[in-house]
Amino acid sequence: MSFAAQVVNIEKDYMLGTVPVRALRGVSIDFPHGDFVAIMGSSGSGKSTLLNLLGALDRPTRGKYLIGDRDVSQMTDDELSEIRNERIGFIFQSYNLIPQYTVLENIEVPLHYRTGYPRIGKDEQSRIMHLADLVGLGDRMDHRPFQLSGGQQQRVAIARALVNDPKIILADEPTGNLDSKTEEEIMGTLLKLNKEGRTIIMVTHETQVARLAKRQIYMKDGVIAGEGLFPG
Amino acid sequence: MFWYRSYKSLGNLNVMPNLLRTVQLALKSLMLHKLRSGLTMLGIVFGVFSVIAMLAIGEGASQQAQQQVLQLGATNIIVRSVKPPRETASQQNADSFVLRYGLKRADYDLLSKTIPTVIQAVPIRELVKACRFLHREMNCRIVGCTPEYVDMNHLSLAQGRFISDKDRREKTNVCVLASGTADELFQYEDPLGQSVKVADRRYTVVGVTRSREASAAIGGSLSGQDFNQDIYIPLETMRVRMGDLDIDRRQGSFSAEEVQLNQITLRISDIDRVMSTADVIRESLAHNHKGSKDYSVVVPQELLKQAEQIRTIFNVVLGSIAAISLVVGGIGIMNIMLATVTERTREIGIRRALGAKQRDITLQFLTETIVLSGSGGLIGVLLGLSTPTVFQLLKTLAEQFFFESGGASDFSQMFKDLVPQVVPSSLPLAFGISVGIGILFGLYPARSAARLDPIEALRHE
Numbered sequence: 001m002s003f004a005a006q007v008v009n010i011e012k013d014y015m016l017g018t019v020p021v022r023a024l025r026g027v028s029i030d031f032p033h034g035d036f037v038a039i040m041g042s043s044g045s046g047k048s049t050l051l052n053l054l055g056a057l058d059r060p061t062r063g064k065y066l067i068g069d070r071d072v073s074q075m076t077d078d079e080l081s082e083i084r085n086e087r088i089g090f091i092f093q094s095y096n097l098i099p100q101y102t103v104l105e106n107i108e109v110p111l112h113y114r115t116g117y118p119r120i121g122k123d124e125q126s127r128i129m130h131l132a133d134l135v136g137l138g139d140r141m142d143h144r145p146f147q148l149s150g151g152q153q154q155r156v157a158i159a160r161a162l163v164n165d166p167k168i169i170l171a172d173e174p175t176g177n178l179d180s181k182t183e184e185e186i187m188g189t190l191l192k193l194n195k196e197g198r199t200i201i202m203v204t205h206e207t208q209v210a211r212l213a214k215r216q217i218y219m220k221d222g223v224i225a226g227e228g229l230f231p232g
Numbered sequence: 233m234f235w236y237r238s239y240k241s242l243g244n245l246n247v248m249p250n251l252l253r254t255v256q257l258a259l260k261s262l263m264l265h266k267l268r269s270g271l272t273m274l275g276i277v278f279g280v281f282s283v284i285a286m287l288a289i290g291e292g293a294s295q296q297a298q299q300q301v302l303q304l305g306a307t308n309i310i311v312r313s314v315k316p317p318r319e320t321a322s323q324q325n326a327d328s329f330v331l332r333y334g335l336k337r338a339d340y341d342l343l344s345k346t347i348p349t350v351i352q353a354v355p356i357r358e359l360v361k362a363c364r365f366l367h368r369e370m371n372c373r374i375v376g377c378t379p380e381y382v383d384m385n386h387l388s389l390a391q392g393r394f395i396s397d398k399d400r401r402e403k404t405n406v407c408v409l410a411s412g413t414a415d416e417l418f419q420y421e422d423p424l425g426q427s428v429k430v431a432d433r434r435y436t437v438v439g440v441t442r443s444r445e446a447s448a449a450i451g452g453s454l455s456g457q458d459f460n461q462d463i464y465i466p467l468e469t470m471r472v473r474m475g476d477l478d479i480d481r482r483q484g485s486f487s488a489e490e491v492q493l494n495q496i497t498l499r500i501s502d503i504d505r506v507m508s509t510a511d512v513i514r515e516s517l518a519h520n521h522k523g524s525k526d527y528s529v530v531v532p533q534e535l536l537k538q539a540e541q542i543r544t545i546f547n548v549v550l551g552s553i554a555a556i557s558l559v560v561g562g563i564g565i566m567n568i569m570l571a572t573v574t575e576r577t578r579e580i581g582i583r584r585a586l587g588a589k590q591r592d593i594t595l596q597f598l599t600e601t602i603v604l605s606g607s608g609g610l611i612g613v614l615l616g617l618s619t620p621t622v623f624q625l626l627k628t629l630a631e632q633f634f635f636e637s638g639g640a641s642d643f644s645q646m647f648k649d650l651v652p653q654v655v656p657s658s659l660p661l662a663f664g665i666s667v668g669i670g671i672l673f674g675l676y677p678a679r680s681a682a683r684l685d686p687i688e689a690l691r692h693e
C-alpha cells in the first residue's frame with residue numbers, strides 16, 4: 001500500500017540555550033491517500049512541531065519522513081522549498097495573507113516559486129479565477145486583506161493553498177479565530193477538498209471540528225497518546 | 233567571501249518570464265511607504281545628478297575651449313599691446329604727456345625674421361575714429377592691416393576685393409567696410425567706389441565683408457571682437473596718414489598715446505611646435521621690452537589647458553558630492569531595507585512556506601532595492617538633463633555675489649562663458665551607477681532576509 005505521507009519514528013529536539021527540549025520523541029504515523037486527520041492534544045504537546053515537519057518547513061532531528069517515495073529528512077533547503085511548493089498547501093490560524101497584495105496577487109504567490117519559473121499565463125489566470133469562484137470571492141479579486149472579514153481571508157488562504165494543486169493540505173487550527181457559522185463554511189470547504197481526494201491533516205482544539213475528520217490523533221508530551229474520538 | 237557566496241547563490245537566474253511582474257510587485261511594496269521610499273531615494277538622486285552635471289560641465293569647458301582654439305587658429309600665437317597700469321606708466325613717462333607702450337615695428341621684424349618656426353606674421357594697428365559718409369557719421373574701429381588679415385580672421389567678402397599688396401606698396405587711400413559699417417553709413421546705396429571720410433581724409437571703398445560672428449573673449453588678455461563695425465585700410469597708409477600718435481581731447485582733458493602696432497598674429501609651421509615657439513617669443517619680447525609688461529602673448533592652444541583646469545575643479549567638487557551622496561544614499565537604502573526586512577519577517581515566512589527558495593527571497597528584496605535606487609537614478613537623470621538650466625541659474629546668482637567688481641580674471645571669464653554640454657553616454661552610465669548602488673547595498677539586507685528560519689519567521693508578530 002502506498003501512502004500520501006509516512007512518518008517513521010521521528011524525533012525533534014530544540015536547543016533552549018544549552019538544554020535540549022525534546023518536542024517530538026518518536027512519532028510514527030501513516031497517511032493513506034485521501035486521509036483526513038485531526039491532531040489534538042494540550043498546548044505544548046508537539047502538534048505544531050509535527051505539522052511543521054509534515055509541511056517540510058524543517059527536518060526531523062532523527063527518523064524518516066516520506067512523501068510519496070522521497071525521504072524529506074535528507075533534503076536540501078532548496079528541495080524542501082520545492083516539496084512545499086508542489087506537494088503541500090498550508091492554511092494557518094491567522095490566515096497569513098500578504099497585506100500589501102490584493103486577493104488576486106495573494107492567490108498568485110505560489111505560482112512565482114514553481115520549479116523552473118514558468119510563465120504565469122492564461123491557464124494560470126483562469127485557474128486563479130476558478131479557485132476564487134470556488135471559495136466565493138470571484139467579485140473581490142482587487143480587494144486587500146484588511147477589507148475582508150476573517151472568514152473571507154481564510155477562504156483566500158485556501159484558494160492560495162490550492163493554486164499549485166497539492167496532494168496534501170496542512171491546516172494549523174484553521175478555524176481557531178472564526179465564529180461558529182464561518183467555521184462550518186470553512187470545514188465544508190475542507191470536506192469537499194477531501195472528497196476530491198486530497199489528504200488533509202489538521203490541528204484543532206475543538207471536538208466538534210475534530211469530529212468531522214476521518215480519524216483523530218491525540219498527542220501528549222511529544223508522543224502519540226491515542227487514536228479515535230474521545231468526547232469531552 | 234560573503235559577497236562571493238551571495239552572488240553565487242543568485243546563479244541560475246531564470247525568472248525572466250515573470251520579471252515584469254516581479255518589478256511590479258516590488259513597486260507595490262515600496263508604495264506602501266511612499267514618503268519613506270521618496271526620502272530614501274534623495275541621496276541617489278543627487279548623486280546621479282552630480283555625476284551627469286560633472287561630466288556636462290567638463291564637456292562644456294572643453295568644447296568651449298576647442299571652439300575658441302578653432303576660431304583663433306590652433307597654430308596661431310597672438311601678441312597684443314596692453315596699456316600698462318597707471319603707476320608704472322607715469323614713472324616711465326614722467327617727462328612726457330605722451331604714453332608710449334606696446335608692440336613696436338622692431339618687435340614685428342624680430343618675430344617674423346628671427347624665429348624659423350614662424351611662417352607668417354600679420355601686424356595690425358587699431359584706432360577708434362569717427363567716420364562719415366555725407367551726413368551720416370559713426371564711430372568705427374579703423375584697422376590698419378595686410379592682405380592676410382582676411383584669411384586669418386575667417387572673413388569673406390560680400391562685394392569687391394580686400395586690401396592688396398599693391399595697396400600696401402603704394403600706400404593708396406582705399407578701404408574695405410565691414411558689413412555693419414556699410415549698412416549704417418550707406419543704408420540702401422552701393423558703397424563700392426564711394427568715399428568715406430575718416431579724420432579729414434577720404435578713402436575709396438573697394439570692398440565690403442560679409443558679417444561674421446563676434447569672437448569670444450579670452451579672459452583679460454584678449455577681448456571679444458565684433459568684426460562688424462570695422463573699416464580696413466592698408467597698414468602703411470594708416471601709418472602715413474594717421475601716425476602712431478592717438479590724441480584724445482575729449483572733455484577738455486588732454487591725453488595722448490603712442491602705439492606702433494596693436495597686434496601681431498603669428499602662424500607657426502607645425503602644431504606641435506606652437507608651445508615651444510611661444511616660449512621663444514616670450515623670451516625675445518621680454519628682452520626687447522626690458523621687463524615692461526605692455527604686451528601679452530595669447531596662445532589659443534593654452535586655452536585647452538585652462539579648460540582642463542576647469543574640468544578638474546568641477547570633477548573634484550562634483551565628484552566628491554557624487555561619491556558622498558551615493559555612499560550616503562546607499563547606506564540610507566541599506567538601513568531602510570534592513571528595517572523593511574524586520575517589518576516584513578512574517579511575509580518572508582509566508583513566502584518560504586509557499587515554496588520560495590532562499591534565492592527567491594534574496595532576489596525579491598534585491599529587486600525592491602534596485603527599483604528604489606533605480607527610480608532615484610531615473611529622477612537624477614531627468615535632473616541631469618536640466619544641468620545647463622541649473623548651471624545658468626547658479627551662474628546668475630554667483631555673478632551677483634562674486635563677480636560684481638568686474639575684475640574678470642581669465643578663469644572667471646571662462647566660467648562665465650561656459651555652457652555645460654550633457655554627454656549622452658553619461659546618462660546610462662549614471663543610471664547604471666544607481667543600479668549598482670542598489671545591488672551593492674541591497675545584497676546584505678536581502679541575504680539576511682533569505683537566511684531567516686521559515687518557522688521562526690512565520691511565528692514573528
Ligand SMILES: Nc1ncnc2c1ncn2[C@@H]1O[C@H](COP(=O)(O)OP(=O)(O)O)[C@@H](O)[C@H]1O
Nearest residue numbers: 014016021023042043044045046047048049050
Ligand atoms: N523553536 C523552538 N525552540 C525551542 N523550543 C520550542 C520551539 N518550538 C517549540 N518548542 C517547544 O516544543 C514543544 C512543542 O511545541 P509545539 O509543537 O508548538 O506545541 P503545540 O503546537 O502542541 O502547542 C513545546 O514545549 C515548545 O516550548
Ligand SMILES: [Mg+2]
Nearest residue numbers: 044047048049
Ligand atoms: Mg501550536
